Amino acid sequence: xxxxxxxxxxxxxxxxxxxxxxxxxxxxxxxxxxxxxxxxxxxxxxxxxxxxxxxxxxxxxxxxxxxxxxxxxxxxxxxxxxxxxxxxxxxxxxxxxxxxxxxxxxxxxxxxxxxxxxxxxxxxxxxxxxxxxxxxxxxxxxxxxxxxxxxxxxxxxxxxxxxxxxxxxxxxx
Numbered sequence: 001x002x003x004x005x006x007x008x009x010x011x012x013x014x015x016x017x018x019x020x021x022x023x024x025x026x027x028x029x030x031x032x033x034x035x036x037x038x039x040x041x042x043x044x045x046x047x048x049x050x051x052x053x054x055x056x057x058x059x060x061x062x063x064x065x066x067x068x069x070x071x072x073x074x075x076x077x078x079x080x081x082x083x084x085x086x087x088x089x090x091x092x093x094x095x096x097x098x099x100x101x102x103x104x105x106x107x108x109x110x111x112x113x114x115x116x117x118x119x120x121x122x123x124x125x126x127x128x129x130x131x132x133x134x135x136x137x138x139x140x141x142x143x144x145x146x147x148x149x150x151x152x153x154x155x156x157x158x159x160x161x162x163x164x165x166x167x168x169x170x171x172x173x
Contacts, residue, residue, distance in 0.1 A: 035089050036081045039097040040112065041167035044137045045149045050096045057089045072099065082111055090164060095152070097166025104163045105129055108153035112165075117152075125156040130168075139169070147171035 037043075038053040057063075063071035070092040078087050079098070084107075088099040100108065105127040108114065114129035130152040138149055147170055155163040 035075075035079055035086070035098055039151075039165045039167060041133055041137070041149060041151050044133055044139070045094075045096065045167045045169045046139060050091070053089070053096050054091060057091070063091075069093075084108065084111075084165070088162070090166060092166075094170065095166040095168040097152075097164055097168075099159060099162040100153075100165050102161065102163065103127075103155050105153045105155040108163060108165055112151060112153070114151060114153055117154075125154040127156070128152065128154040 034053060034056050038049065043049050057073040057075065060075045061073045063073050065071050070090055073089040073091075075087055075089060078085055080086070084100045084104060086098040086100050090097045090099055109116075109129035112131065114131045117125075117128035117130050119128075130150045132148050132150045139147075149167065149169050151166070152168050153163060153165050
């Protein structure tokens with residue numbers, strides 16, 4: 001009788017462990033898609049889309065807020081797409097993205113058809129590229145104030161060994 005109870009308990013525990021592992025795999029696959037899509041402005045940056053990605057990152061990790069006035073979430077499993085890899089999700093007041101491993105701004109620019117930026121953001125980036133989204137993907141006038149949504153890839157001394165790939169809203173002045 002004691003052995004039967006032990007076997008049932010062990011079998012139940014194994015089933016719970018398998019279900020948890022499968023759920024984590026689905027969550028990781030879902031996060032992979034969500035985080036890369038958000039960095040590529042799919043959907044275009046909005047408060048709603050940024051909040052959804054923020055909630056997904058919060059479910060996986062706690063942020064490091066010590067860098068660049070941004071929150072960086074180190075997620076538990078590596079995500080990747082198109083040969084680019086990351087374990088960090090990036091949030092700033094007007095951007096959501098990922099930190100790609102390596103100095104890859106040139107590669108990201110080539111893959112995602114980004115053009116060189118004319119500014120180095122007051123010296124914060126050594127290399128920067130961006131592409132404004134098409135007019136039909138921009139926020140409704142008045143919804144976010146005057147400005148544009150663009151995909152950006154930037155590298156610099158502030159993020160050694162990393163390249164920011166993000167969807168960013170920049171206001172017109």
